[in-house]
Amino acid sequence: MTATPARPRPVALLLPGQGAQHARMAHGLYRTVPAFTDALDEVLDLLGPDGAAVRTDWLAEQPAVPLDDVRRAQPLLFAIDYALARTLHAWGVRPAAILGHSVGEAVGAVLAGVLPLADAVRLLAERIGAIADAPPGGMLAVAATAEAVIPYLTEQVVIGAINGPQQLLLAGPDPDLAVAEAELIASGITCMRARATSGFHSPSLRPACRRTLAGYDGVELRSPRTPLVSGYTAGELSAGNAVDPGFWAMQPAEPVLFGPALDALLARGPHLLVEAGPGQGLSALARRHPEVGGGRSAVVPLLGSRPRTPADDLQNLLRAARAIEAEGHAVSPYHLAPA
Incomplete structure (x- = not known):
């Protein structure tokens, strides 16, 4: 049996974004885990009639709007990330740091106290409308590597995310991106389409992002209460960026630097990295990091990569709770609905 560490490593939340969505994600927690259900419903209820439609499609065998569509992926990723984070909070687990990927950083801003949930959801809805x-x-x-893809980049097709030393996302509008894809394949470079129908983190979204700036009028932005390592600056969020509407509004058009941001987070010392969102994409990236590979930090995803049945979600969540307890963190009752 593995001994409990004398001093548990602090928890750092990893919050996934666009591309992590998949069918039936977190279904097994809805109406089973009250903390998760309440938080997810809070987000979708703030979206009004659109939120009800998002919930219906999320739970449906055949959604009317595909889950990869920006009108479904973005609100669901935000809601599920937030609901899982609130579930951890209900257990008594308090993160020492937060790192989000893409829309995950918007969730992190709420959790860190940068802006209230109601404002964040309203701004998310405006962002979705503009991007659509x-x-x-x-x-x-x-x-x-970034150097290897330089010949395939254009004014429109750019590096949209750096997730690791040889793990990139190119982004842009079609047909430009399709041309780059064909050229990469012809050159023998391995690539595949990610789950997105918009050119996230590319210049094609700049006009849409600028249209959302007015929505920040009257919003009180604050410095984070919990350290928020930004995937856009690859460092701890500064007080200046935290209160800058332009920093938040333009994020969907700016590159994500998750790999460098993870470097910055783990340079602070060993952490227990808890992925609070669908799938295990960020966990897979983190496991390749030398600090994790060397055992100084560890990774615990709250959900499986792809659930086979709704029961899998609950089993994975409880498995994660046991792992967090084994680390030495106090995890109070799991707040599950009676069977």
Whole structure:
């Protein structure tokens, strides 16, 4: 049996974003785990009739709007990330740091106290509406270094995310991205489309993002209460960026620097990295980090990569709770609904 550490490593939340969505994600926790259910319903209720439609499609066998559509992926990722984080809070687990990827950083801003949930959800809805009207596009996962993809970049097709040394996402509108994809394949570089129907983190979304700036008028932005390591600056969020509406409004058009941000987080010392969101994409990236591979830090995803049945979600959540307890953190009753 593994001994409980004398001093548990502090918890750092990893909050996934666009591309982590998949069918039936977290279904097994809804109406089973009260803390999760209440928090998810709070987010979707704040979206009004649109939130009800999002919930219906999320739970449906055949959604009317595909879950990869920005009108479904973005609100569901936000809601599920937030609901899982609130579940941890209900257990008594308090993160020492937060690192979000893409829309996960918007969730992190709420959890860190930068802006209230109601404002964040309203701004999310405005962002979704603007992006839905932007040119169609996508993202392309590429197994290559940043230097290796330079010949395939254009004014429109850019590096949208740096997730690791040879783990990139190119982003842009179509047909530009499709041309880059064909050229990469012809050159023998491994790539595949990510789950996105918009060119997130590329210049194609800049006009849409600028249209959302007015929505920040009257919103009180504050410095974070919990350290928030930004995936856009690859460092701890500064007080200046925290209260800058432009910093938040333009994020969907700016590159994500998750790999460098993870470097910055783990440079602070050993952590127990808890992925609070669908799938295990960020956990997989973190496990390749030398600090995790060397055993100084560890990774605990709250959900499985792809659940086979609704019961899998609950089993994975309880498995994660036991792992957090084994680390030495006090985890109070799991707040499950009676069977």
